[in-house]
Amino acid sequence: xxxxxxxxxxxxxxxxxxxxxxxxxxxxxxxxxxxxxxxxxxxxxxxxxxxxxxxxxxxxxxxxxxxxxxxxxxxxxxxxxxxxxxxxxxxxxxxxxxxxxxxxxxxxxxxxxxxxxxxxxxxxxxxxxxxxxxxxxxxxxxxxxxxxxxxxxxxxxxxxxxxxxxxxxxxxxxxxxxxxxxxxxxxxxxxxxxxxxxxxxxxxxxxxxxxxxxxxxxxxxxxxxxxxxxxxxxxxxxxxxxxxxxxxxxxxxxxxxxxxxxxxxxxxxxxxxxxxxxxxxxxxxxxxxxxxxxxxxxxxxxxxxxxxxxxxxxxxxxxxxxxxxxxxxxxxxxxxxxxxxxxxxxxxxxxxxxxxxxxxxxxxxxxxxxxxxxxxxxxxxxxxxxxxxxxxxxxxxxxxxxxxxxxxxxxxxxxxxxxxxxxxxxxxxxxxxxxxxxxxxxxxxxxxxxxxxxxxxxxxxxxxxxxxxxxxxxxxxxxxxxxxxxxxxxxxxxxxxxxxxxxxxxxxxxxxxxxxxxxxxxx
Amino acid sequence: xxxxxxxxxxxxxxxxxxxxxxxxxxxxxxxxxxxxxxxxxxxxxxxxxxxxxxxxxxxxxxxxxxxxxxxxxxxxxxxxxxxxxxxxxxxxxxxxxxxxxxxxxxxxxxxxxxxxxxxxxxxxxxxxxxxxxxxxxxxxxxxxxxxxxxxxxxxxxxxxxxxxxxxxxxxxxxxxxxxxxxxxxxxxxxxxxxxxxxxxxxxxxxxxxxxxxxxxxxxxxxxxxxxxxxxxxxxxxxxxxxxxxxxxxxxxxxxxxxxxxxxxxxxxxxxxxxxxxxxxxxxxxxxxxxxxxx
Numbered sequence: 001x002x003x004x005x006x007x008x009x010x011x012x013x014x015x016x017x018x019x020x021x022x023x024x025x026x027x028x029x030x031x032x033x034x035x036x037x038x039x040x041x042x043x044x045x046x047x048x049x050x051x052x053x054x055x056x057x058x059x060x061x062x063x064x065x066x067x068x069x070x071x072x073x074x075x076x077x078x079x080x081x082x083x084x085x086x087x088x089x090x091x092x093x094x095x096x097x098x099x100x101x102x103x104x105x106x107x108x109x110x111x112x113x114x115x116x117x118x119x120x121x122x123x124x125x126x127x128x129x130x131x132x133x134x135x136x137x138x139x140x141x142x143x144x145x146x147x148x149x150x151x152x153x154x155x156x157x158x159x160x161x162x163x164x165x166x167x168x169x170x171x172x173x174x175x176x177x178x179x180x181x182x183x184x185x186x187x188x189x190x191x192x193x194x195x196x197x198x199x200x201x202x203x204x205x206x207x208x209x210x211x212x213x214x215x216x217x218x219x220x221x222x223x224x225x226x227x228x229x230x231x232x233x234x235x236x237x238x239x240x241x242x243x244x245x246x247x248x249x250x251x252x253x254x255x256x257x258x259x260x261x262x263x264x265x266x267x268x269x270x271x272x273x274x275x276x277x278x279x280x281x282x283x284x285x286x287x288x289x290x291x292x293x294x295x296x297x298x299x300x301x302x303x304x305x306x307x308x309x310x311x312x313x314x315x316x317x318x319x320x321x322x323x324x325x326x327x328x329x330x331x332x333x334x335x336x337x338x339x340x341x342x343x344x345x346x347x348x349x350x351x352x353x354x355x356x357x358x359x360x361x362x363x364x365x366x367x368x369x370x371x372x373x374x375x376x377x378x379x380x381x382x383x384x385x386x387x388x389x390x391x392x393x394x395x396x397x398x399x400x401x402x403x404x405x406x407x408x409x410x411x412x413x414x415x416x417x418x419x420x421x422x423x424x425x426x427x428x429x430x431x432x433x434x435x436x437x438x439x440x441x442x443x444x445x446x447x448x449x450x451x452x453x454x455x456x457x458x459x460x461x462x463x464x465x466x467x468x469x470x471x472x473x474x475x476x477x478x479x480x481x482x483x484x485x486x487x488x489x490x491x492x493x494x495x496x497x498x499x500x501x502x503x504x505x506x507x508x509x510x511x512x513x514x515x516x517x518x519x520x521x522x523x
Numbered sequence: 524x525x526x527x528x529x530x531x532x533x534x535x536x537x538x539x540x541x542x543x544x545x546x547x548x549x550x551x552x553x554x555x556x557x558x559x560x561x562x563x564x565x566x567x568x569x570x571x572x573x574x575x576x577x578x579x580x581x582x583x584x585x586x587x588x589x590x591x592x593x594x595x596x597x598x599x600x601x602x603x604x605x606x607x608x609x610x611x612x613x614x615x616x617x618x619x620x621x622x623x624x625x626x627x628x629x630x631x632x633x634x635x636x637x638x639x640x641x642x643x644x645x646x647x648x649x650x651x652x653x654x655x656x657x658x659x660x661x662x663x664x665x666x667x668x669x670x671x672x673x674x675x676x677x678x679x680x681x682x683x684x685x686x687x688x689x690x691x692x693x694x695x696x697x698x699x700x701x702x703x704x705x706x707x708x709x710x711x712x713x714x715x716x717x718x719x720x721x722x723x724x725x726x727x728x729x730x731x732x733x734x735x736x737x738x739x740x741x742x743x744x745x746x747x748x749x750x751x752x753x754x755x756x757x758x759x760x761x762x763x764x765x766x767x768x769x770x771x772x773x774x775x776x777x778x779x780x781x782x783x784x785x786x787x788x789x790x791x792x793x794x795x796x797x798x799x800x801x802x803x804x805x806x807x808x809x810x811x812x813x814x815x816x817x
Contacts, residue, residue, distance in 0.1 A: 315669050323662035330655035337648035344641040351634045356627055357781050363788060487674045491813075494677050498684075498810050505803040512795045519788040522781060 142168035142247050144262075146240035149232045151219065152183075158220045159183045162236060164243065166262050172254075174263060184211075186267055187239055193257045194246070199402075200409045202474030204482055205252065206245040207398040209238035237387060241395060248485065290408070299414050303472065309479055310407055317400045324393040331385045338378035345371035359522045366518040370511050377507050384500035392493045396486065403482060410471045417464030424457040528665055535686065546697040550705060557709070561779075604719075607726070618766070624773050625721055632714040639707035646700045653692035660685030677813060684809040688802060695798045702791040710780060717776055724769050727762045734758040 148163040165179035191208035198205050215231040243262075247253050261267065301307050345368045352364030431450045434443065559578075562568050577584070589597070660682045667678030734755040741751035 312669075312671070316666075319662065319666045319669060323659065323666060326655055326658040326662050330652060330659065333648055333651040333655055337645065337652055340641065340645040340648045344638065344645045347634070347638040347641045351631075351638045354627070354631045354634050357777060360781050360784055363784070367788065483672055487672045490674045491677055494681055495810065495813055498681070498806055498813070501688075502803060502806045502810065505799050505806060508799040509796060509803065512792050512799065516789065516792040516796065519785065519792050522785040522788070 142166065142170055142253070144240065144243040144247060146236050146243065149236050150181075156220055159185075160216075160219060160232060160235070162239060164262065172259065178263060180262065180265055180267075182261070182267065184209075184216075184235070184239070185269065186261065187242065189267075189269075190246075190257060190261045191242075194252055194255060197255070197257075198252065199405060200413075200471075202406055202410065202471040202478060203249070203251055204399070204402050204406055204478045206242060206249070207402050208242055209235060210398075234387075234391075237391065238395075241391070245395075245399075245485075249481075299411050299418075305476070306407065306410070306472070310404075313400055313403055313407075317397065317404075320393055320397050320400070324390065324397060327385065327390045327393060331382050331390055334378055334382035334385055338375050338382060341371050341375035341378060345369075345375060363518050363522050366515055370515045373511050374508065377504055377511075381500065381504045384497065388493055388497045388500060392489065396489075399482075403479070406475055406478065410468070410475055413464075413468050413471050417461065417468050420457060420460040420464045424454065424461050427454045427457055528661060528668075531664075532661060543693075546693075546700075549697075550701055553701060554705065554709070604722070607722075620770065621721065621724070621766070624717075628714055628718050628721065632711070632718060635707055635711045635714055639704065639711050642699070642704040642707050646696055646704050649696035649699060650693065653689050653696055656685050656689035656692060660689060680809060680812055684805060687805050691798050691802050691805070695795065698791065698794040698798070702787045702794065706783060706787045710783070713776065713780070717773060720769050720772060724762075724765045727758065727765050731755075731758040731762040 143166070145165040145167075146162050147165065150161045150163075152159055152161045161181045161183050163179050164182050165177070166173070167177045169176060188208050188211070191205070194205045212231070212235075215228075215235070218228045219232060246258065252258055348364055348371060349368035352361050352368060355361040355364055427450060431447070431454060434446060434450060437443075562571075562574055568574065663678045663682035663685060667675045667682055669675075670678060734751070734757075738748075738751040738755045741748045
């Protein structure tokens, strides 16, 4: 947290409170809004032109004011991308768009300190409560909508294009409202890029919606029936939720790839996301390798917190899956009920027609009408069952898989560190042995070599330890944020779902109250 | 953990099973009552000795079920009847009333059959949905007991809600079954019985017409005239008698049908209302608690 680095003018007493804020980034993003609003905040003109937007809509101090943590992150990111290190998922080399150059820490350091010192008094003058409130509340003034699915092309090469509309007041974007057309593989590409950059350092990257060969084939073939419209709608809603979740993440929101995805009208096609592409197969192989690897890593867990959390997530995963299965069954039965009610309505209408007693005949027709309306009601309720409740559960099941992935990365990180320590130990032993042996001619050169190697491995051990601590720290923060989001999400969804049930019952009451006098009127 | 949940749910399980039993019991009782009331209301059947014995004898009746031979007899009788029915139904009836009744009953019977089947399916779907609520409730309970954040209160409250809602939904299904499905099933059988009555009358009409033809032939040949005359008279009497009682029965059938439908539809609507209101209240009070928490 920056509070630890640059001594805040507030003094030590307030430091503890800053640590309460779970996300340092939150603080700084709120800084953005303060900076934006206060006319006195200077727009540091010295910001580098490599800034991520092409127009001069003012500099964006937000992304510049980085946590030290994130500096390290990007250093590593640029490093790792060039090396083909095995533990990184070589999903794809993030296709660098020409408009964007990777952020390098050095260029960011200078302006940061400048603007920080200028703006520092502005932040710290505000009351702590305000800042906390903003940090915990909806500071991310950005709304994403995915709409208007449109079929593009014909036959097996056809695809659905979705309109992604962003409404925001954040200055990091060029405009306040803009929209672009994206296809499903674009979303997968975005996720891929984000996962590559952030998963292995402990950030929980929201997973993209799942592919469905069956569903898409139906759409491509051009079947205009209700199941393919349902499929498209399900996908559209899932894509919307995916983006909304992604932009809620303060770190991911700053990512240039995300911004490019939302803003630029042309996006290079992410071909490596196809399941059967070379990259896809490589992915599958890596996944399998990872699974095996996981079983063989034996980590000395020094921190009980991690063990506890992992167990908790395991339990949560199991329970959510069970609940999801039950809710899916409910959706299915409700749809059945709706269909059966519709069939009954028709049948009752026919019966009413044959009935030769006039009043009874009319009552039966009324019954048929009531049942028809009720069938509609059931359909709508099934809709709510699914989109409100069931989809949330499946989203969270996938999210928890991402969380588990992050824990796994930490283990791998530990292993790397451990391996480095072991190698270092071996080298040291080799050196010691060499010292004891007496071969004067070879010894000097060999000694130098070994010395060099030892130094190299000492550095690696240090780096490994730093990485491990970093990822552990990040995970703690991320899990805290995740849990908060989870609680909020579930509370909101449960209330929304119950409200849908309330509506259904209210309608039912209306319908039966209208029917009752008709039934009584039979004479 | 699962065993603990199961143990906690045991009393609910017992209640569920007894609710089911009660629902089925209610159904059977209702049907029997309707049957007995009908017999008692019938001018002729009410005088039947068997009926009196049934109502009064205070010891075990030990009714013997049909043995294999009798069941086989029944089967053949049915076969003959349906074959004959096809032949007989070809005969046109001079009497408008009966002609109308025949067309009406044919169509009505088929449509009641269809409605009865669809109503059954609808009721069953309702029950499946109610069962799902049960499972959702227990999953939510498990989630609630495990969760360490304050969303656990939500889970537990909603789990409670689903348990209660489930009972109501099950009753909705049971009531629909009782008031709608059973009603339709009953009238399916009633309309079949009416059709059978019409068949018997048509049968006797055919017999009467055949006797007439035989009489004419006898008179023409001047052979066995007396015999033919008596036979014709017997058929005529039978026919007129059956026509008279059939007419009355069919009129009664209509009256009863209208009354039964009225009673059941009114009761159905009232029960649906009661349950919907009950559900609504549960949902709204749960929402109030949850909203108060956030």
